[in-house]
Structures are given as structure tokens and as C-alpha cells.
Amino acid sequence: MxxxxxxxxxxxxxxxxxxxxxxxxxxxxxxxxxxxxxxxxxxxxxxxxxxxxxxxxxxxxxxxxxxxxxxxxxxxxxxxxxxxxxxxxxxxxxxxxxxxxxxxxxxxxxxxxxxxxxxxxxxxxxxxxxxxxxxxVERKSARQKAAALQRAQLGRPPLGVRLTGYTPKGETVPEEAEMVRRIFKLFHSGESLKSTARILTADGVMARNGKPWNPSSVRDILTNPRYAGRAVYDGQVLEGVRGKWEALVADDVFDVVQARLSDPRRRTQQGTDRKHLGSGLYVCDECGARVTGFAGSQYRCKATHVNRVRAGVDQYVMDVVTERLSREDAAVLLARPDDALAPLVERSRELRDQLAAADADYDAGYIDGVRYHARTERVRAELEAVERDMRGHQTGTALDEVLGAPDPAAAFRDGSLMARRAVIEALCEVRLRKGRHGSKTFDPGTVVITWRS
Structure with missing residues (x-):
């Protein structure tokens, strides 16, 4: 050519x-x-x-x-x-x-x-x-990795794209830092990823890129150890190394948030965002299972021991909890020892590891479906109890917010759905009994509220 x-x-x-x-x-x-x-x-x-x-x-x-x-x-x-x-x-x-x-x-x-x-x-x-x-290229990469590790070991912020809330040098950006603190506060107070994003967007609070928040971007903030002042290299926290920047969230709050984010329910379609006050919160008095919303207006357990009209039950629970929060001694409800939180966090991690191991064994064919369900149901039951206790020990939760308000009862009544759920779960257990067949009158005796000590 x-x-x-x-x-x-x-x-x-x-x-x-x-x-x-x-x-x-x-x-x-x-x-x-x-x-x-x-x-x-x-x-x-x-x-x-x-x-x-x-x-x-x-x-x-x-x-x-x-x-x-x-x-x-x-x-x-x-x-x-x-x-x-x-x-x-x-x-x-x-x-x-x-x-x-x-x-x-x-x-x-x-x-x-x-x-x-x-x-x-x-x-x-x-x-x-x-x-x-x-x-x-490989030599340059090796030098960069060594330099990045050294920076992390010295507690210095990594080079590159800056983290929301900080300048590239690790100095705090006040407005962004307050936004990050609010995200942790909302989620730690009982809001879900979805509801946290909704609240921020409704209040006109945009992400740093100017776009509305979504569950994924909220999760990115919540899972970054640097906000707890922890040095990170190659995605791993360097044990014993504290960052030379202002931590925006306390260590115990960060650990509890990670425990919630590791909830096995988040890996399924069920999720943790709720539409009703008692879904997954109230308990069937006969079988002990959590009730769920049904037919748009009712609660029932999986075995259909109870089938209750939602409106009457929710109103009664709201009235009882509101009355309890209106008393002068409401503050004693929060008297919990902080030193009990660490072992609960550790136990929740162990239980989640057991669930992951059970999933792996089932996928590999080492155990059959019967053994899998028997094994996971026991672990999930204990995990649920441990994480309930963890939420009761949290500082800065929805209960703290309510009790710290001038009018705790009003703060509870006017709070978001997820915040009210968190307060109820921290204060009491709600058990539903069967209603009287054919009765159109709500019977308070069919809703047993037991205050947590």
C-alpha cells in the first residue's frame, strides 16, 4: 500500500x-x-x-x-x-x-x-x-505504598481526595464536620440508612458534591474509621495508632454503629427501615416471635397466634410511653453502666462471625437445611438480645435526646417513626395477646408492657 x-x-x-x-x-x-x-x-x-x-x-x-x-x-x-x-x-x-x-x-x-x-x-x-x-511504575507504586504506610503509622491523613469534614491536611471543616456528626447521631439514635438520607434531604442538607443523600452515601460516612480518629492503611485500621486530627464521633458510638450495620437482616430484602411503629418490635405473647404488618392495618405473628388492629395497639403504646416520660423521674430510665458496652460489642461480633460461618458451611454443603436453621436460629436469638442490650447502653441515642429535651413526652411524641421505635425498644418490651373474638372495643389488658430495669 x-x-x-x-x-x-x-x-x-x-x-x-x-x-x-x-x-x-x-x-x-x-x-x-x-x-x-x-x-x-x-x-x-x-x-x-x-x-x-x-x-x-x-x-x-x-x-x-x-x-x-x-x-x-x-x-x-x-x-x-x-x-x-x-x-x-x-x-x-x-x-x-x-x-x-x-x-x-x-x-x-x-x-x-x-x-x-x-x-x-x-x-x-x-x-x-x-x-x-x-x-x-512498580517501583513508584512500592515507594508510594511505603510512604502511605509511614503516614498512617504517624497518624497523618492520607494523601489524595480529602475526606468530607476535613481539609487535605486533616484540619476540620466546621460545616461539613457538623453534617457528619449529625449523620452519626441520626443513625445512632435509631434511624435507618434510608430514613437518615430522607431527613437530610428534607432539611435541604446536600452531600459535598451537591447531590441529595442516599443510603449508600450515608453508609460510606458511617463506615469510615477515620471519623473515630483511627488511622487506616489499605482499608485496615492500624491498631493502637490514633490519627492526628479531630475525631468527629466517639469510639463507643462508632463501634455500636458498625454493629448495627453488620446486622444480618441488612443483607436481605427485609432491611431495617420500617413503615409501622410495632413491625419487628412488638412480640407475640404466645410464641415470642416478632409481629409484622399485615393487610395494611394489622399486626400478626408468623404463626398467626395474634392478629390485632394496628391503630388501637399503637395508640395505646404511645399513650403509655408518653405518660411514663412525662413523670419527673424519667431521667432514671437512662441509668446504665457504660463499662458494660464493650463486652456486648465483642459478643455481637462473635455471633455475626458464627452466622457468616454457618452461611459458608451451608453454601459448601457441609450442613443441610435443617442443621443450618437450627444453628442460625439459636445464634440470631442471642444476637437479637445482645444488640437490644447494646442499644440500651448507647449514649447519644434517641432516648438521650428525648430525656434531654425540655419536655421529654413531647419530644417522644413528635419524633420520627424510627426514633420513637428506638425509645420504645430501649424502655420496654411490648407483648401482644389475642383480642376477644368479635369485640370492637380495645382491651388494654391484651397489650402487656414490661419496663426494662
Missing amino acids: PTATRRAAVYLRISLDQTGEGLAVARQREQCQQIIEQRGWTAVAEFVDNSISASDARKNRPGYDALVKAYEAGRFDALVTYDLDRLTRQPRQLEDWVDAAEGKGLALVTANGEADLTTDAGRLFARIKMAVARSE
Whole structure:
């Protein structure tokens, strides 16, 4: 094929454009265009990836991907780039272009004139250069990892994208920090991921990117150990190392939040967000199972021992708890020893590990369905009791908020659904008995409220 008939594509890339002006790409373009003019080729396409690294094969390079598709579609038979490492830093990708040059006659030229993949000497040079470039990338990565580990061990914030609530140097950003504290406070007080996101959005509180909060973005905040002042390297907390920045949440609060987020129910469609006051909270007095909402207006247990109209039960529970919170001695309801929280957190972790092990054994076929259910039901029952006790020991929970209000009864009555549920669970156990058949009058004796000591 005569040289003059070649259709040339240009590929331009720079790893980091610090100014955002694309000046380095512009310089590459000028030199590539000169080669096309000197060789009498026809420029037919240009592909650009500005401020995108080629070192990580997992990183998406839209320009490069479009270049590959254009070549496969036969849109060009000559490729001009500033240097081979602008085109790729991946040996496997280089071999694709070598195959194209050998098998299909692609003319690949670099602005520095060092590469000609149509010759064996050119291919040898390209492979050696690629190996050297790859080695440099690996050495740079090793240096960066060592530096990152050292920073973490010294309690310094990691380099890179800053964490919401802090500057890149780890200084507190007041408005963002208050937003982070509020997210922990809401969730710790009994709100779910969904309801926390709804509350923030309803109040006009947007995420740092200006978008509304969603359960995923709320979870990202809640699971970051750095907010508890813990140093992190490669996704793991460095034990015994405290960050040299202001912690936005107490250690015990963070640990309880992680325990809630690890609730096995969150891995299923059931979730933890609720539509009714007593769903999953009230208990059947006959079988001890939690009741759920049914037919839009009722509560019933799985075995249908009880089937109660929701409105009457909820109103009675609200009235009883509101009356209890209106007494002068309401503050004594929170008198719980803080030193009992740590062993509860540890036990909840052990029980969740047992559930994970049971799941793995069942998936691997080591145990059958009968043994699986017997094993997990026992663990789940204990986990439920442990985490209920944990919520009772929390500081800064919905109960704290209610009892710290000028009018605790009003604060409870006006709180969100999830906050009212958290208060009820912390204060008492509600057990439902069968109502009288055919009776249209609510009988308070069929709702047993036992105050927790």
C-alpha cells in the first residue's frame, strides 16, 4: 500500500493535567500533526485522554477504548502518538498493537521516532522500553505504598481526595464536620440508612458534591474509621495508632454503629427501615416471635397466634410511653453502666462471625437445611438480645435526646417513626395477646408492657 494513501489516527494522553488547560496534550498534537504532514498521510481521527493514567489496566480510558474500536472498524491504518508510554504502559496492550502491525500492516509511529512496529528491531525496542516503563511504575507504586504506610503509622491523613469534614491536611471543616456528626447521631439514635438520607434531604442538607443523600452515601460516612480518629492503611485500621486530627464521633458510638450495620437482616430484602411503629418490635405473647404488618392495618405473628388492629395497639403504646416520660423521674430510665458496652460489642461480633460461618458451611454443603436453621436460629436469638442490650447502653441515642429535651413526652411524641421505635425498644418490651373474638372495643389488658430495669 503506498504510504501516501494511509489514513492516520492520532492518540494523545497525559497522566495528570494540573492546570486543566490541556497544554501538554496540545504540544503532543502539534508534533503528531507534523509527522502526518511530512509523510503525506491523511488525518482522519483524533482520540484524547487528558489527565488519565495508563499504568492501571482497570482504569477506564474512554479515548483509548474508542481508538481500539475505530481500528477494529477499519477507520485507519496508521497510528501516530507522542511516545509509546502515551499509548499504553501495559505489556499486554502493546502486544495487541504489535499483532496489528505484523498481521494487518498498521503503521505505528511515535513523535520521538523511536518505534516502528513493522520491523523486528522496532518491536524489540518497544518491548524492552515497555518492560522498563512497567518496572518504573512498580517501583513508584512500592515507594508510594511505603510512604502511605509511614503516614498512617504517624497518624497523618492520607494523601489524595480529602475526606468530607476535613481539609487535605486533616484540619476540620466546621460545616461539613457538623453534617457528619449529625449523620452519626441520626443513625445512632435509631434511624435507618434510608430514613437518615430522607431527613437530610428534607432539611435541604446536600452531600459535598451537591447531590441529595442516599443510603449508600450515608453508609460510606458511617463506615469510615477515620471519623473515630483511627488511622487506616489499605482499608485496615492500624491498631493502637490514633490519627492526628479531630475525631468527629466517639469510639463507643462508632463501634455500636458498625454493629448495627453488620446486622444480618441488612443483607436481605427485609432491611431495617420500617413503615409501622410495632413491625419487628412488638412480640407475640404466645410464641415470642416478632409481629409484622399485615393487610395494611394489622399486626400478626408468623404463626398467626395474634392478629390485632394496628391503630388501637399503637395508640395505646404511645399513650403509655408518653405518660411514663412525662413523670419527673424519667431521667432514671437512662441509668446504665457504660463499662458494660464493650463486652456486648465483642459478643455481637462473635455471633455475626458464627452466622457468616454457618452461611459458608451451608453454601459448601457441609450442613443441610435443617442443621443450618437450627444453628442460625439459636445464634440470631442471642444476637437479637445482645444488640437490644447494646442499644440500651448507647449514649447519644434517641432516648438521650428525648430525656434531654425540655419536655421529654413531647419530644417522644413528635419524633420520627424510627426514633420513637428506638425509645420504645430501649424502655420496654411490648407483648401482644389475642383480642376477644368479635369485640370492637380495645382491651388494654391484651397489650402487656414490661419496663426494662
